[in-house]
Amino acid sequence: MKKVRYISFLIFFLASFISFAQEEINQNEVNRDDLGDVSDQFQEHFFEALAQEAIENPEKAISALEKCLKLDKSSFAALFLMGKNHAKLEADTKAESYLMKALEQAEADQEKYVHQVLYQLFTQNKAFEKAIEQALILSENNSNYQQELINLYHITKQYDKALNQLQQFDQRYGYSDSRDQQRFVIYRSQNDEKAAISYFQNRLKKNSKDKNAYRFLNRIYLNRNEFENVIDLSQKAQQKLPEFVDVLPSLSLAYIKTEQKDLAKKYAQKTLNNPMIAEKEKVEVINAYRIYAEQNAEIKQDLISLLDQAITSEKNTSSQKELGNFYKEKDQEKALGHYREALRNKPNDFKLYKEILNLELYLGKFEDALNTSEQALSVYPSQAIFYYTQAAALFELNQTQKSIDQLEMSLSLLIDNTQLKLKIYELYLKIYQREENAEKMKLYQEKIKRLKE
Incomplete structure (x- = not known):
């Protein structure tokens, strides 16, 4: 679908170009037959470039586009597509040069497309300051790039700008879990927990039922070993939000750390018995209680009781995973x-899917890997890794074209994962070695070499 939309977009600009060229011919009363051949040649070469790009032959696409630019060196469509294809070949300097030339020729409604490609080019190359310039332009009309700006400011350690951008976002759209999490991470990157405490305390002053404010304050207090603050805050949360279970793990940990035996056991039980609390948090409470029990022999029986409850409430998911980790190398x-x-007990566990698929492929259980990949994609439809595992299984089952289709999907969804990109390129190479396609083999050998450098 992406390729179809992209080709449609370029065809639209080609049509605009041809229309504009025809108007110029009429205005200057030039012999239509004389310039008609030029326009036809341009169109022929340009559509050849589109066709070559669609089947991932960027070198041939560039060759056709060079012929276009000999006919019209200021063609926006040709310059734009040249930039895109050089980017595919990771010829980044040339890609940037052509895209900048395309920007000079672009109409107002065309500029955003160039900025988007430049943004992608700069982020992939970790040229973050240049990426920020593009994101600032794009964010004026697209809120997605406002979020990208936050990420870029964070990466480049421009924390105040990142926090300011978050504040603008929150004022416009209201608070969100993801932005609160990012704000929390930024404060930690700054080593400024006091600022984080002040921010979330002010949130609570405005709204005493702000769940995220309770969550993040408790995390900070626990990190600072301010266990009395955890207890006080959690008790206030329970008064304001009686059904708010997220404070239970924090209370459990605080009572364990302050060695309040009866309350520690009571809230650990509440945590472990509540199906709404994440397994990760339950494991954290169990581990803390285990350390507590090692230091206090008289409560070891309580620990055994708590572990029995954990196994029952979680259907032994943690134990099964731990056994899998134990046997993985043996x-x-x-x-x-x-x-x-x-996985049967916890069918949405991303890491379990990855572990299972790695082993199924390693053990040659390709039909199983195909089915597991399909199951994983039903839960995580935008995860590139599962399209890759499906492609790997299809390749081993001699379904080459389907394997290529899944690799294309994987590559289109890939974000900043060099290791997975290398695996994708290596599988492409295996496919074209099987097909004895020397041209494609050379292409992917070069891509693999560049990626390993």
Whole structure:
């Protein structure tokens, strides 16, 4: 679909170009036959470039576009497509040069497309200051780039700008879990927990039922070993929000750390018995209680009781996963069995899917890998890794074209993952070695070499 939309977009600009050229011919009363051949030649070369790009032959697309530019060196469409294809070949300097030339020729409604490609080019090359320039332009009409600006300011350690951008976002759209999480991470990057405490305390003054404010304040207080503050804040949260279970793990940890035996056991039980609390937090409470029990022999029986409850409430998911990790290097078949059992109890676990697929491919269980990939994609439809595992299984099952289709999907969804990109290129190389396609083999050998440098 992306390719179809992209080609449609370029065809639109080609049509605009041809229309404009025809008007010029009429205005200057030039012999239509004389210039008609030029226009036809341009169109022929340009559509050849589109066709070559669609089948991932950027070199041939560039060759056709060079012929276009000999006919019209100021063609926006040709310059733009030249930039795109050089970017595919990772000829970044040339890509930037052509895109900048395209920007000079662009109409007002065309500029955003060039800025988008430049933004992608700069972020991929980690030229973050240049990417910020493009994101600032694009963010004027697209809120997605406002979020990208926050990310870029964070990466480049421009924390105040990132926080300011977050504030603008919150004022316009209201608070969100993801932005609160990012704000929290930025404060930690600054080593400025006091500023974070002040911010979330002010949130609570404005709204005493602000759940995220309670969540993040508790995390900060726990990190600072301010356990009395955790207890006080959590008790206030329970008064204002009686059904708010997120404070239970924090209370458990605070009572454990302050060695309030009865309350520690009470709130640990509440945490472990509540199906709304994430397994990760339950494991954290169990680990803290285990350390507490090692230091206090008289409560070891309480620990055994709590662990029994954890196994029952979680259907032994944690134990199954731990057994899988244990056997992964020793007995892959056993490891696979334990991972699969854990996945039955927790069917949305991203890491479990990855572990299972790695083992299925390693053990040559390609039909199983195909089915597991399909199952994973039903839960995580935008994860590039699962399109890759599906492509790998299809390749081994001699379904080459389907394998290529899934690799294209994987590559289109890939974001800043060099290791996975290398695996994708290596699988492309295997496919074209099987097909004895020397041209494509050379292309991907060069891509692999550049990626490893």
